Structures are given as C-alpha cells and as structure tokens.
Amino acid sequence: MTEKKATNKKNYNHKAQKKGRPVNKVNIILVFLIIISLVILGSLYFEFNSNDPEPEPEPPIPQNQPPFPLPTQRIINTHDHIDFMDMLEKWLSSQRQCNVSATIMVGSPNSTFWSQPKGPFTHYLENNELLLDMAQMTNGEIIAFPTINPNDENNLERLKDYLARGARGLNLWTGHHGVLEGSWGALSLYDWLGPLNRTDMYPIYEYCQKNRIPVIWSNNLGIWEIREYLWSILERFPDMIIKIPHFGICFQDYNLPFIEQFLDNYTGVYTCFSWGHPEFVMEKFENISTVRNEAISEFFEKYQDRIMFGTDIVPTINKRKTVEWMRKHTQVYKDVLENENYHVEILNFTPDGIDFIADYRGLNLSKDILEKVYYKNAIKFLSGLAWNEELNETIITRGDGEALKDAWENSDIHIEEKRIRKAYCVGNHWWEGGTTTVLI
Numbered sequence: 001m002t003e004k005k006a007t008n009k010k011n012y013n014h015k016a017q018k019k020g021r022p023v024n025k026v027n028i029i030l031v032f033l034i035i036i037s038l039v040i041l042g043s044l045y046f047e048f049n050s051n052d053p054e055p056e057p058e059p060p061i062p063q064n065q066p067p068f069p070l071p072t073q074r075i076i077n078t079h080d081h082i083d084f085m086d087m088l089e090k091w092l093s094s095q096r097q098c099n100v101s102a103t104i105m106v107g108s109p110n111s112t113f114w115s116q117p118k119g120p121f122t123h124y125l126e127n128n129e130l131l132l133d134m135a136q137m138t139n140g141e142i143i144a145f146p147t148i149n150p151n152d153e154n155n156l157e158r159l160k161d162y163l164a165r166g167a168r169g170l171n172l173w174t175g176h177h178g179v180l181e182g183s184w185g186a187l188s189l190y191d192w193l194g195p196l197n198r199t200d201m202y203p204i205y206e207y208c209q210k211n212r213i214p215v216i217w218s219n220n221l222g223i224w225e226i227r228e229y230l231w232s233i234l235e236r237f238p239d240m241i242i243k244i245p246h247f248g249i250c251f252q253d254y255n256l257p258f259i260e261q262f263l264d265n266y267t268g269v270y271t272c273f274s275w276g277h278p279e280f281v282m283e284k285f286e287n288i289s290t291v292r293n294e295a296i297s298e299f300f301e302k303y304q305d306r307i308m309f310g311t312d313i314v315p316t317i318n319k320r321k322t323v324e325w326m327r328k329h330t331q332v333y334k335d336v337l338e339n340e341n342y343h344v345e346i347l348n349f350t351p352d353g354i355d356f357i358a359d360y361r362g363l364n365l366s367k368d369i370l371e372k373v374y375y376k377n378a379i380k381f382l383s384g385l386a387w388n389e390e391l392n393e394t395i396i397t398r399g400d401g402e403a404l405k406d407a408w409e410n411s412d413i414h415i416e417e418k419r420i421r422k423a424y425c426v427g428n429h430w431w432e433g434g435t436t437t438v439l440i
C-alpha cells in the first residue's frame with residue numbers, strides 16, 4: 001500500500017512539470033486534494049480487490065483443550081436441582097455451552113434451595129410438578145426424577161402418575177448429613193423422613209425393580225446406620241437400578257471402600273462425580289490435584305462402567321449464579337476429568353464470595369472412560385439397565401419401538417451409536433408425538 005501511494009504522487013508531479021506552466025497556490029491546493037483522493041481510492045481498491053491477503057497465523061491451541069474432538073463430547077448431566085422457572089433458560093444456556101445435552105433434575109424439598117439448618121421436608125410436590133413441566137417444555141433436555149415422601153400415603157399411585165406424565169425415574173432422599181444431634185445438618189432429611197427400609201416402602205422398591213425404573217438415592221454411606229438400611233433394602237431388592245450420588249459422600253481412603261462395597265455387590269448400583277456445595281468442590285479438586293490423584297484415578301479405572309457425570313450446582317436465583325458462573329462451574333468438572341493440568345478461575349465462587357482460582361492437576365481420563373462417564377453409563381442407567389447388561393433389541397422394541405425403529409434404520413448414524421440412542425429413546429419413551437427428539 002505504501003508503494004502505491006508513492007507511485008501516484010510521482011506521476012502527477014511529472015505531468016505538471018511537462019506542461020511548463022507556472023503553478024499558483026490554488027492549483028497546488030487542488031492538486032494536493034486530488035492526490036489525497038487518489039491515494040484513498042487506491043487504498044480502498046486495494047483493500048477490496050486483493051486476492052492475496054496475508055495468511056492468518058494459526059490460532060494457538062487453547063488451554064484445557066479436550067483430548068478428543070466432537071462428537072464424543074456429548075454429556076448427560078445426571079445430578080442437579082432446580083426450583084425456579086426463571087432459571088431454566090439460563091441453566092440450559094450454561095449447559096449447552098459445555099456440550100451437556102440433557103440434565104436429570106431431582107425432585108427436592110425447600111431445604112435444598114434455602115440455607116441451613118435443614119428444615120422439614122416440604123414443597124416437594126410443587127417441585128415435582130415444576131420438573132415435569134420443564135421436561136415437557138424442553139422436550140427432554142430436562143429429565144424429571146420426582147421425589148416422594150415415605151410418610152405420605154398412596155406413594156405408588158403418585159409414582160405411577162409421575163411416570164405416566166413424563167418422569168424418567170424416582171428420586172429418594174435419606175440425607176447426606178449426620179444423624180447425631182448437634183452435628184452439622186442435625187435436622188437432616190434423614191431425621192424428617194425416617195428409615196427407608198420400612199415395609200410400607202417395599203411396594204415402591206418392588207415396582208421400580210420390576211419395571212426397571214431408575215432411582216437416584218442420596219445416601220451418606222459414611223454413616224453406618226444409613227449404610228445398613230440401604231444394604232438391607234438391596235438384599236431384598238437386588239436388581240434395583242440405583243444411583244448413589246457423590247460416591248455416597250465417600251472420597252477418602254477411610255470411606256471410599258463403603259461405596260465400593262455396594263458397587264462390587266450389586267450390578268444395578270451406579271454413582272456420580274458431583275460434589276455440590278462450592279466449598280466441597282474446591283476441597284475435592286484440590287485433593288485430586290495433590291494427595292488423592294492416584295486413588296481417584298484407580299477408582300475411575302475400576303468403576304468406569306458405573307460412574308456418571310453430574311454437577312449439583314443448584315441453580316437458584318442467587319445473583320452470583322449467572323450463566324457464566326454456572327458455565328464455568330460445569331466446565332471445571334470437565335476439566336478435572338479431561339486434563340493432566342488445568343487452570344480454574346471462578347470469581348465469587350462460594351456464598352461467602354471466595355474466588356476459586358487455581359492451577360491444578362486433573363485425572364486425565366482416557367477417551368474410552370470419558371465417553372462412559374459422560375453419557376454411555378447414563379444411557380444405561382436411564383434405560384433401567386445394570387452395568388453389565390447389554391443394550392439389545394429386546395429393549396429397543398419396548399414402548400414406542402416401531403416408529404422409532406423405522407426412523408432410525410433410515411438414518412445414516414453409525415450403527416453402534418444408533419443402537420445406544422434407540423435403546424435410550426425407547427426405554428424412556430423419548431420419541432413423543434412423532435417428533436424426532438434426540439438426546440445426544
């Protein structure tokens with residue numbers, strides 16, 4: 001461009017001299033203006049007509065780049081709670097940005113959304129209705145797992161009604177916290193709901209086992225009473241499909257064997273990598289970066305068919321929970337699983353306004369394990385299958401299988417993918433009203 005400017009100027013001066021006339025001041029100004037105009041026009045011409053632009057430098061590989069590209073980055077988030085219609089769009093936006101294609105929302109009482117101490121078990125019926133509405137509105141991007149209160153009557157009828165209205169499973173609460181008076185969460189849900197191995201709950205377990213209804217059941221397996229109760233239920237209903245979230249609140253050397261005991265003995269037991277409260281997230285991720293890296297890596301290796309992805313962010317209307325905050329909160333769960341090293345920076349992370357800024361060591365899981373954790377295990381769980389059961393034609397032809405079968409046979413999706421997708425869709429009546437709603 002500089003060269004072109006110079007050439008224009010030189011040509012004009014040559015022309016003026018050749019005519020041999022005196023050059024007055026007005027002419028000089030006019031000539032000058034013409035030169036400027038020509039230079040501008042010349043530059044514009046060059047800008048718009050250049051066929052040979054400077055090659056763009058290759059963009060640097062971003063930090064936290066996943067070790068494999070799409071489409072394996074499909075994720076089912078198997079654990080969160082929501083109680084505000086206003087938060088739905090924000091939640092979906094944060095999840096879509098992280099390649100999360102669906103979230104299981106578990107039916108929850110008021111005390112999940114409001115601060116401690118844990119109060120009575122209230123408002124859960126309203127929350128169930130909200131989740132069913134959201135599941136319908138989002139065409140399954142929200143997956144509803146309503147809850148019941150064991151102290152209510154007609155729970156089986158209620159569960160059947162929820163399932164008929166689009167619920168994909170059942171959420172049960174025992175509670176995460178101590179049952180000891182004076183401990184944090186002394187008024188835990190456990191205290192309000194009582195033991196769940198009571199006989200009047202048996203019809204629920206029976207029904208779920210028989211009909212392959214997946215159950216998410218929050219239990220703190222570190223508490224022996226809760227462990228005993230759950231064990232006695234599984235002895236009686238050994239084929240129930242149950243997810244015990246958060247590794248059963250077991251993470252350290254002294255308590256990880258408790259969740260392992262359940263996973264080793266019952267093929268329908270799953271768990272999820274989600275840690276809830278931001279303080280727990282910071283603590284666990286720091287642990288993984290330092291003293292627990294090998295142990296947790298081994299756990300993932302050993303139980304790679306049983307662990308699912310989850311967040312437990314609890315999107316409330318609290319003003320610090322912006323879309324960006326939720327996106328970053330979800331992303332850090334991916335970063336710890338995918339990377340050898342990662343950087344996290346979430347400002348105002350905890351309710352006390354503490355920032356989460358760190359350079360940590362992650363688990364660097366293999367592609368195979370990540371795919372299982374991200375969605376394959378969730379598809380099995382949602383389809384009501386134990387970890388060692390195959391997704392097969394028997395499952396595929398259940399429910400609205402015929403319409404689905406035709407549509408999928410004619411699609412050009414890879415055959416193995418088709419098999420998984422179909423099983424999931426049909427197992428959960430995913431196709432409704434003839435529309436092609438696909439989870440992944």
Ligand SMILES: [Zn+2]
Nearest residue numbers: 080081276312
């Ligand atoms: Zn939770």
